Amino acid sequence: MPDRPENTPEVTGRTRVLGILAHPTDHVKAPPKINRIARERASDAIMVPMNVAPENFEGFVNSLRTVLSFDGAIVTVPFKQAILPLCDELSEQAAAVGAANVIRRLADGRLVGDQLDGVGFLRGLEHAGIQVAGRSVYLVGAGGAANAVAFALAQAGIGRLTLANRSQHKSDELRERLLRHYPTLAVSLGTQDPSGHQLIINGTSLGMQATDPLPLDVTRLTPQMTVAEVVQEPERTALLVAAENVGCRVHLGRHMLEHQVQLMADFLGL
Structure with a gap:
């Protein structure tokens, strides 16, 4: 049997899952x-991946209610919207965004569901010195991550926002919800052309697979633009590589997670 990797949490009968x-x-x-935060906070807890097929998602989530050692989970692709009707309570942010990326099991x-993607993404930009106030933003996507980033x-x-998504009805829905909360924001629907914007964001999962199409027309990028990702793996997606070749400043997807992980740990009770 292989040795346990150094610094891996020891699992006991009291370990919270x-x-x-x-x-x-x-x-x-x-x-x-x-898991590193759990060790730093002397919390007897461990996080493990739970790969669930979409057709089994509802039944699996409901079964978690009965697991007495289960405290909560991060929720990611493709379940950030599917988790909403399975929650008994949602934060104001999760309800407005229409997606949750963390759940906590009460005694x-x-x-209870909450949404931390958006604040994590924004803090990552701010930490990198990328200002957003007053800027023109082009956002690809209308799913869970894109909704959170938009809000x-x-x-x-921001000064104005252009939403570009393959399913226009989802872009329409996102635009309507944004305007209910921010009625003075200039929000329009766009195509694959990001021309005329200062900050370009891929808020979709396109780029995770080598065979994925590019989320936008990279021939329209200019060196004055900043191009940001929510995709974390690979670290440099085809979009970011194309943007770097043009001379754009790029912002990696991992920064969103890095700046929300402490918030996630707090929410999960570590």
Whole structure:
């Protein structure tokens, strides 16, 4: 039997279990970070990947209510929106965004959902010295991560926002929800052309696989643009490589997780 890797938490009968719900789980980066925080905080808890097929997701999540040693989970692709109706309570942010990326199990088995993607993404930009207030932003996607990023950017006071998504009805829905909360924000629907914007963001999972198409027309990028990702693996997606070749400043997807992991640990009770 191989030796236990150095600094791996020792699992006991009292260990609290945390999960990361995804499909697949190969790309997930949070467990080592959360487990390191658990050690730093002397918390007897461990996070493990939970690869759940979409057709089994509802039944699996409901079964977690009965696991007395389960405290909560990070929720990622493709479940950030599917988790909403399975929660008994949602934070104001999760309800507004229409997606949750963390759940906590209460002592009575109820599940509480929250949304930390947006604030994590925004803090990552701020830490890198990328200002968003007053800027023109082009955002690809209208799923869970893109929704969270859009609301965080609106709250931070961007100048205008263009939404580009393959399913226009999802872009329409996101635009309507944004305007309900931020009625003065200039929000328009766009195509694959990011021209005329200062900050370009891929808020989709396109780029995780080598065979994925590019999320936008990279021939329209200019050196004055900053191009940011939410995809964490690979670290430099095809979009970021193309943007670097043009001379754009790029912002990696891992920064979003790095700046929300402490918030996630707090939410999960570590």
